[in-house]
Amino acid sequence: xxxxxxxxxxxxxxxxxxxxxxxxxxxxxxxxxxxxxxxxxxxxxxxxxxxxxxxxxxxxxxxxxxxxxxxxxxxxxxxxxxxxxxxxxxxxxxxxxxxxxxxxxxxxxxxxxxxxxxxxxxxxxxxxxxxxxxxxxxxxxxxxxxxxxxxxxxxxxxxxxxxxxxxxxxxxxxxxxxxxxxxxxxxxxxxxxxxxxxxxxxxxxxxxxxxxxxxxxxxxxxxxxxxxxxxxxxxxxxxxxxxxxxxxxxxxxxxxxxxxxxxxxxxxxxxxxxxxxxxxxxxxxxxxxxxxxxxxxxxxxxxxxxxxxxxxxxxxxxxxxxxxxxxxxxxxxxxxxxxxxxxxxxxxxxxxxxxxxxxxxxxxxxxxxxxxxxxxxxxxxxxxxxxxxxxxxxxxxxxxxxxxxxxxxxxxx
Amino acid sequence: xxxxxxxxxxxxxxxxxxxxxxxxxxxxxxxxxxxxxxxxxxxxxxxxxxxxxxxxxxxxxxxxxxxxxxxxxxxxxxxxxxxxxxxxxxxxxxxxxxxxxxxxxxxxxxxxxxxxxxxxxxxxxxxxxxxxxxxxxxxxxxxxxxxxxxxxxxxxxxxxxxxxxxxxxxxxxxxxxxxxxxxxx
Numbered sequence: 001x002x003x004x005x006x007x008x009x010x011x012x013x014x015x016x017x018x019x020x021x022x023x024x025x026x027x028x029x030x031x032x033x034x035x036x037x038x039x040x041x042x043x044x045x046x047x048x049x050x051x052x053x054x055x056x057x058x059x060x061x062x063x064x065x066x067x068x069x070x071x072x073x074x075x076x077x078x079x080x081x082x083x084x085x086x087x088x089x090x091x092x093x094x095x096x097x098x099x100x101x102x103x104x105x106x107x108x109x110x111x112x113x114x115x116x117x118x119x120x121x122x123x124x125x126x127x128x129x130x131x132x133x134x135x136x137x138x139x140x141x142x143x144x145x146x147x148x149x150x151x152x153x154x155x156x157x158x159x160x161x162x163x164x165x166x167x168x169x170x171x172x173x174x175x176x177x178x179x180x181x182x183x184x185x186x187x188x189x190x191x192x193x194x195x196x197x198x199x200x201x202x203x204x205x206x207x208x209x210x211x212x213x214x215x216x217x218x219x220x221x222x223x224x225x226x227x228x229x230x231x232x233x234x235x236x237x238x239x240x241x242x243x244x245x246x247x248x249x250x251x252x253x254x255x256x257x258x259x260x261x262x263x264x265x266x267x268x269x270x271x272x273x274x275x276x277x278x279x280x281x282x283x284x285x286x287x288x289x290x291x292x293x294x295x296x297x298x299x300x301x302x303x304x305x306x307x308x309x310x311x312x313x314x315x316x317x318x319x320x321x322x323x324x325x326x327x328x329x330x331x332x333x334x335x336x337x338x339x340x341x342x343x344x345x346x347x348x349x350x351x352x353x354x355x356x357x358x359x360x361x362x363x364x365x366x367x368x369x370x371x372x373x374x375x376x377x378x379x380x381x382x383x384x385x386x387x388x389x390x391x392x393x394x395x396x397x398x399x400x401x402x403x404x405x406x407x408x409x410x411x412x413x
Numbered sequence: 414x415x416x417x418x419x420x421x422x423x424x425x426x427x428x429x430x431x432x433x434x435x436x437x438x439x440x441x442x443x444x445x446x447x448x449x450x451x452x453x454x455x456x457x458x459x460x461x462x463x464x465x466x467x468x469x470x471x472x473x474x475x476x477x478x479x480x481x482x483x484x485x486x487x488x489x490x491x492x493x494x495x496x497x498x499x500x501x502x503x504x505x506x507x508x509x510x511x512x513x514x515x516x517x518x519x520x521x522x523x524x525x526x527x528x529x530x531x532x533x534x535x536x537x538x539x540x541x542x543x544x545x546x547x548x549x550x551x552x553x554x555x556x557x558x559x560x561x562x563x564x565x566x567x568x569x570x571x572x573x574x575x576x577x578x579x580x581x582x583x584x585x586x587x588x589x590x591x592x593x594x595x596x597x598x
Binding site: 038040042330331333334335386390 | 432459
């Protein structure tokens with residue numbers, strides 16, 4: 001029992017406090033820096049520390065610290081007629097739920113106790129009943145279902161924030177968020193049915209294991225190859241769930257008043273950090289379901305120590321999650337916001353029928369060919385058609401004015 | 414009444430697929446991101462000058478802080494004719510005239526003040542001056558002030574500005590004080 005508690009605590013520290021929270025903090029910086037570069041600006045460079053007459057700005061990374069200090073020292077204001085308990089509780093809910101979901105995601109292959117350097121043999125003699133350490137905090141049979149059961153709870157935080165503020169604008173923002181989340185949750189649920197059909201399990205580490213099977217010679221059975229439609233629509237619906245642009249109507253930080261109008265200081269900071277946690281968690285779940293989790297086809301045949309393999313797996317998992325998070329930021333700074341009717345139409349009339357059709361097509365293809373080859377051919381065909389469409393698609397003359405990267409004032413800087 | 418009818422072009426079937434266009438958009442933003450991340454200063458579209466560390470060369474006719482000029486014998490060139498104060502749209506020049514010892518000159522300013530907070534740096538005083546006594550060619554910015562009274566500069570201050578040596582050259586002909594770029598950060 002002591003063995004389980006200690007290993008779980010170590011895993012908890014690694015995945016939540018050394019991976020999830022720092023990555024979310026870095027994303028707050030990355031969002032500014034990346035958006036600045038996309039818009040040909042410089043981004044944050046000012047905050048810095050002066051040591052021995054040399055100023056260290058670390059490319060603006062110190063702004064994370066500056067932000068945290070600012071948030072903590074601002075006055076936490078609570079409106080007089082607000083519901084005090086729920087007002088304080090609301091920002092914690094999305095934050096906590098992100099941490100819980102991360103506990104269900106496998107972030108590396110199992111470690112054999114013998115392979116751990118220095119303490120390996122000691123562990124084996126003292127705890128002979130535990131030969132493996134799973135790099136997943138909670139291995140639950142209903143893993144994926146539990147992920148979605150818990151993630152849909154995070155909407156309580158938002159509606160509570162809107163309602164407890166005793167502000168009509170906040171309440172309307174909360175209601176928009178709920179309507180949006182309910183609309184897209186259905187799509188989210190339907191897209192993972194395809195995953196269930198293909199992999200036949202809801203347990204996340206088994207889904208990762210199933211994705212290691214070779215599909216063709218060296219191509220693994222990654223979800224994105226056999227379920228490209230599911231992957232795309234899962235991603236869209238998940239972005240809508242996490243209320244990021246182009247689906248950020250509940251908040252609409254530049255124009256509309258959102259559900260956290262009344263929040264200030266660290267309570268607002270929790271909402272903001274919660275948003276970035278959601279990005280990371282969403283990327284982690286997406287990686288696990290569609291991009292093979294911690295697994296990479298090149299290193300599958302390496303016969304190495306399971307401890308080293310676990311470290312390698314964790315790094316691969318981290319890189320995948322990081323790249324997908326960067327993609328989400330990129331999407332945010334590329335697309336304009338939807339109108340609310342467009343949002344609802346997209347959710348109910350476009351994505352939902354396609355997600356339903358995807359289930360039937362996948363089921364049919366797997367029924368005809370249980371080795372998933374047919375499903376993979378179908379998926380790859382769709383992908384190739386899509387890539388060709390992107391490359392040769394018709395363009396409007398007015399919209400494709402190319403940007404010149406030649407600096408007009410080259411002698412300036 | 415003028416009614417401007419703007420035709421709204423409908424999206425084509427391809428554009429209504431939306432996703433291919435989204436990917437094209439992502440391509441555009443990625444292109445900017447990579448050019449700015451990995452490009453050198455000639456290829457990157459980023460044009461920002463990081464001001465306090467990096468400064469642009471000012472154009473030759475840049476109007477900076479005023480200065481008053483001296484004659485070769487060291488006395489001020491100003492003859493207190495009030496033309497600059499009259500031309501000034503911001504009413505920031507105040508001159509008190511006194512009688513000069515040299516009968517050819519008649520007057521000299523006993524006090525010549527410019528309120529730097531009122532000045533709009535239009536250069537009309539320089540244009541108006543018949544004696545080439547005031548110039549805005551120092552190429553430096555007016556420093557910030559802690560009190561409003563500090564912003565009023567007297568003629569002793571105005572005479573003490575750098576660039577004082579090249580008084581013999583006509584306005585605009587001398588080489589400019591050019592603020593050098595510091596190295597790139």
